[in-house]
Amino acid sequence: xxxxxxxxxxxxxxxxxxxxxxxxxxxxxxxxxxxxxxxxxxxxxxxxxxxxxxxxxxxxxxxxxxxxxxxxxxxxxxxxxxxxxxxxxxxxxxxxxxxxxxxxxxxxxxxxxxxxxxxxxxxxxxxxxxxxxxxxxxxxxxxxxxxxxxxxxxxxxxxxxxxxxxxxxxxxxxxxxxxxxxxxxxxxxxxxxxxxxxxxxxxxxxxxxxxxxxxxxxxxxxxxxxxxxxxxxxxxxxxxxxxxxxxxxxxxxxxxxxxxxxxxxxxxxxxxxxxxxxxxxxxxxxxxxxxxxxxxxxxxxxxxxxxxxxx
Amino acid sequence: xxxxxxxxxxxxxxxxxxxxxxxxxxxxxxxxxxxxxxxxxxxxxxxxxxxxxxxxxxxxxxxxxxxxxxxxxxxxxxxxxxxxxxxxxxxxxxxxxxxxxxxxxxxxxxxxxxxxxxxxxxxxxxxxxxxxxxxxxxxxxxxxxxxxxxxxxxxxxxxxxxxxxxxxxxxxxxxxxxxxxxxxxxxxxxxxxxxxxxxxxxxxxxxxxxxxxxxxxxxxxxxxxxxxxxxxxxxxxxxxxxxxxxxxxxxxxxxxxxxxxxxxxxxxxxxxxxxxxxxxxxxxxxxxxxxxx
Numbered sequence: 001x002x003x004x005x006x007x008x009x010x011x012x013x014x015x016x017x018x019x020x021x022x023x024x025x026x027x028x029x030x031x032x033x034x035x036x037x038x039x040x041x042x043x044x045x046x047x048x049x050x051x052x053x054x055x056x057x058x059x060x061x062x063x064x065x066x067x068x069x070x071x072x073x074x075x076x077x078x079x080x081x082x083x084x085x086x087x088x089x090x091x092x093x094x095x096x097x098x099x100x101x102x103x104x105x106x107x108x109x110x111x112x113x114x115x116x117x118x119x120x121x122x123x124x125x126x127x128x129x130x131x132x133x134x135x136x137x138x139x140x141x142x143x144x145x146x147x148x149x150x151x152x153x154x155x156x157x158x159x160x161x162x163x164x165x166x167x168x169x170x171x172x173x174x175x176x177x178x179x180x181x182x183x184x185x186x187x188x189x190x191x192x193x194x195x196x197x198x199x200x201x202x203x204x205x206x207x208x209x210x211x212x213x214x215x216x217x218x219x220x221x222x223x224x225x226x227x228x229x230x231x232x233x234x235x236x237x238x239x240x241x242x243x244x245x246x247x248x249x250x251x252x253x254x255x256x257x258x259x260x261x262x263x264x265x266x267x268x269x270x271x272x273x274x275x276x277x278x279x280x281x282x283x284x285x286x287x288x289x290x291x292x293x294x295x296x297x298x299x300x301x302x303x304x305x306x307x308x309x310x311x
Numbered sequence: 312x313x314x315x316x317x318x319x320x321x322x323x324x325x326x327x328x329x330x331x332x333x334x335x336x337x338x339x340x341x342x343x344x345x346x347x348x349x350x351x352x353x354x355x356x357x358x359x360x361x362x363x364x365x366x367x368x369x370x371x372x373x374x375x376x377x378x379x380x381x382x383x384x385x386x387x388x389x390x391x392x393x394x395x396x397x398x399x400x401x402x403x404x405x406x407x408x409x410x411x412x413x414x415x416x417x418x419x420x421x422x423x424x425x426x427x428x429x430x431x432x433x434x435x436x437x438x439x440x441x442x443x444x445x446x447x448x449x450x451x452x453x454x455x456x457x458x459x460x461x462x463x464x465x466x467x468x469x470x471x472x473x474x475x476x477x478x479x480x481x482x483x484x485x486x487x488x489x490x491x492x493x494x495x496x497x498x499x500x501x502x503x504x505x506x507x508x509x510x511x512x513x514x515x516x517x518x519x520x521x522x523x524x525x526x527x528x529x530x531x532x533x534x535x536x537x538x539x540x541x542x543x544x545x546x547x548x549x550x551x552x553x554x555x556x557x558x559x560x561x562x563x564x565x566x567x568x569x570x571x572x573x574x575x576x577x578x579x580x581x582x583x584x585x586x587x588x589x590x591x592x593x594x595x596x597x598x599x600x601x602x603x604x
């Protein structure tokens with residue numbers, strides 16, 4: 001079997017597992033899920049209706065099969081707050097979230113590559129120590145707190161960016177989403193800088209770099225063609241492992257910057273006790289991470305042919 | 312996700328260095344020593360909060376709302392007249408306590424599950440690793456927030472959510488380390504001596520590999536604190552009026568333009584806690600594999 005086919009096959013148990021976890025969320029709700037979710041709005045009729053809708057009076061396996069049957073037909077349940085189906089609600093909110101994720105990943109790389117280069121090319125110099133101090137401060141920084149400070153500094157004091165929102169048009173998004181993307185990128189940068197610096201140091205010490213140097217390869221070319229390309233692979237892996245963190249960070253950041261994505265929808269739905277929407281968003285987030293991880297693994301294999309022969 | 316995203320060669324390299332003698336003392340390791348001192352000061356301040364301040368963290372004083380910093384109120388007061396410095400200390404106390412307790416269960420469960428997977432291999436390993444894959448498929452914050460929502464807000468839910476999500480990282484780390492360590496001669500010797508598997512794991516393997524999990528625990532505590540603070544910010548975590556850094560940041564946000572200290576200092580406190588734990592983690596890592604930084 002080819003690497004791609006094997007990787008795709010590995011997706012099956014994970015995908016099933018993800019649906020089981022999302023399905024099971026309802027049974028973690030203490031007491032009668034329907035009564036708890038409805039809270040003060042609970043009437044015997046509405047409770048009975050939800051019981052029927054979610055199949056709560058059936059055996060567990062049958063409930064799951066009902067859930068899966070709806071899922072494969074694209075049914076994510078009915079929103080309790082809006083009344084309509086949850087799927088268009090969630091899918092309509094997806095573009096801003098995807099924008100934010102990609103924008104943040106690009107900014108994270110744009111921040112990390114120069115800093116890691118600065119550090120790795122002069123190991124143990126002052127600039128190396130300065131760059132290595134960045135992750136120490138960055139790791140413990142609550143992203144939403146950083147977002148609030150950035151809004152205050154760059155949107156309220158200096159009116160360079162809008163306080164909130166998504167903007168319109170490509171350039172509008174680029175402008176309006178800069179601060180939120182920067183916030184997520186700064187939260188992500190520490191891990192990427194660390195990994196990139198370590199792998200650059202590894203590459204710089206490799207024999208083929210010495211060979212290239214002795215052949216008289218110019219410094220820029222040496223760096224771009226020999227060092228960076230090889231050093232980027234572990235960094236892609238680290239980015240891939242932390243993609244869950246990146247995607248999860250958007251939940252919080254979207255709420256700070258009032259971006260109408262699925263993260264904001266999730267928190268709003270939590271306050272509205274709109275369980276089906278929370279469940280649907282959780283599932284979409286899980287699918288998103290699985291897909292991005294797949295993409296990271298495949299691009300990893302494309303960057304480094306050795307991966308394909310590994311196992 | 313898959314095996315290729317784990318840095319296996321690095322694990323192998325460390326395992327060899329485990330065998331070397333380590334003459335360096337912990338206090339000679341600057342990062343470790345400074346991190347430990349910093350954390351000790353923070354923890355001491357949080358524990359001694361009732362001695363350090365004469366105010367009550369939850370008692371309102373509507374005659375003294377939104378005061379600026381002064382000799383009486385080091386960081387001023389909030390919108391219902393509570394001393395911000397006092398709430399900061401008590402907030403640290405709450406959040407640190409929850410984070411330190413919350414990290415214990417995932418640490419133990421992950422270590423046990425990871426060593427079983429790594430030592431026995433085969434189908435046991437496959438099943439456990441697929442479970443790990445499933446948990447990892449969800450973004451950390453999304454799963455924590457979703458779990459706390461369904462379980463109902465509050466501390467008990469935080470513990471459950473962090474345990475359900477957190478054990479995977481430890482399981483992965485310990486499994487990877489044990490996969491390498493179990494091929495070493497001393498394990499073969501123990502096995503040929505007829506020792507039962509659980510004794511080999513507990514007495515021979517774990518003492519050699521647990522440090523990696525401890526190092527990871529340092530950054531895990533930071534992550535847990537961030538999650539607790541984020542939950543508090545959204546009103547899903549520690550419930551008011553108990554002081555919590557997250558809800559303090561949220562409360563202060565409305566007064567950002569006039570009273571920036573209300574939001575800034577609770578966040579800064581989290582950054583300093585994170586710094587101290589990161590320093591400890593880095594120092595420990597350096598102590599185990601010197602020169603690799």
